[in-house]
Amino acid sequence: MRAIRVDATGGPEVLTVVDVPVPTPSPTQILVRTDAIGINYIDTYFRRGLYPRPLPYVPGDEGSGVVDEIGSEVTTFAVGDRVAWAAAPGSYAEYVLVDVSSAISVPDGVPADQAASALLQGITAHYLIESTYPAQRSDTVLVHAGAGGVGLMLTQLAVAKGVEVITTVSTDAKAERSAQAGAAHVLRYDDDIAARVREITGGEGVHAVYDGVGADTFEASLASLRIRGTLALFGAASGPVPALDPQRLNGAGSLFLTRPTLAHHIRDRAELEWRAGDVFAAVASGSLTVEVGAHYALEDAAQAHTDLESRKTTGSIVLIP
Numbered sequence: 001m002r003a004i005r006v007d008a009t010g011g012p013e014v015l016t017v018v019d020v021p022v023p024t025p026s027p028t029q030i031l032v033r034t035d036a037i038g039i040n041y042i043d044t045y046f047r048r049g050l051y052p053r054p055l056p057y058v059p060g061d062e063g064s065g066v067v068d069e070i071g072s073e074v075t076t077f078a079v080g081d082r083v084a085w086a087a088a089p090g091s092y093a094e095y096v097l098v099d100v101s102s103a104i105s106v107p108d109g110v111p112a113d114q115a116a117s118a119l120l121q122g123i124t125a126h127y128l129i130e131s132t133y134p135a136q137r138s139d140t141v142l143v144h145a146g147a148g149g150v151g152l153m154l155t156q157l158a159v160a161k162g163v164e165v166i167t168t169v170s171t172d173a174k175a176e177r178s179a180q181a182g183a184a185h186v187l188r189y190d191d192d193i194a195a196r197v198r199e200i201t202g203g204e205g206v207h208a209v210y211d212g213v214g215a216d217t218f219e220a221s222l223a224s225l226r227i228r229g230t231l232a233l234f235g236a237a238s239g240p241v242p243a244l245d246p247q248r249l250n251g252a253g254s255l256f257l258t259r260p261t262l263a264h265h266i267r268d269r270a271e272l273e274w275r276a277g278d279v280f281a282a283v284a285s286g287s288l289t290v291e292v293g294a295h296y297a298l299e300d301a302a303q304a305h306t307d308l309e310s311r312k313t314t315g316s317i318v319l320i321p
Contacts, residue, residue: 038062060091137162291315
């Protein structure tokens with residue numbers, strides 16, 4: 001089978017196509033023929049070496065496809081079932097081994113590309129709005145990268161709860177997409193974001209900021225919060241944030257700062273099924289639209305990373321084997 005392999009950390013050019021044997025499932029695994037493979041910004045962190053991973057490795061953790069073979073102890077899935085996953089290392093490949101504990105059934109009516117995009121980013125949006133800062137009706141929140149995969153889904157989930165959403169974007173086209181997702185106010189990164197947020201909120205600031213951008217937006221995020229507001233820093237697309245003296249949180253209004261991660265929000269099967277079930281049910285009903293902004297052939301993974309890091313993409317992007 002074909003797979004993408006990283007032999008040394010670096011730029012997108014280190015993503016190379018290789019031929020490797022089709023793996024064999026263990027007793028508690030399923031072998032899935034991939035129909036679509038999710039690309040997420042965290043994939044670039046591993047590729048660049050920002051997050052260490054033993055070399056060589058096949059990137060990717062998310063995708064969707066059809067079960068091709070089951071392990072001897074598997075009883076919950078059968079050959080031919082449609083499944084998706086968000087925690088199967090080595091997903092940039094034509095066949096992927098998925099632990100049964102990580103696989104989720106894909107409902108009828110959810111296309112493969114949306115299924116491959118909905119879990120990691122959708123569950124991230126779900127835990128941010130339901131657990132990290134559980135926004136309430138009439139709250140106002142700020143979502144950075146409002147036209148990205150997480151940003152678009154987070155905006156929709158927040159608006160469905162009656163939350164007013166302010167977003168930031170980099171282009172007019174992205175501003176339009178963010179507004180279509182329900183953002184009440186769309187700001188540009190070159191605006192004075194904190195000043196505009198204060199203006200929009202009558203000087204109060206927002207109840208929460210959901211920041212996956214990091215270095216470029218961190219100061220504006222802190223300055224946009226109201227007293228006892230929450231900054232959820234869930235990514236670092238522009239680089240890691242600088243060191244912070246906790247006393248600053250006091251002076252800025254007894255602020256809360258947290259750095260959540262997906263693994264701590266799907267700690268058992270019940271929590272995974274709750275979050276994934278909510279996301280897929282919303283997609284199937286049409287109340288949550290998963291925008292797949294671009295499809296790339298598997299061998300074009302390097303171009304996909306290039307486009308993602310240069311902010312040329314909107315919504316989610318996928319590889320098609």
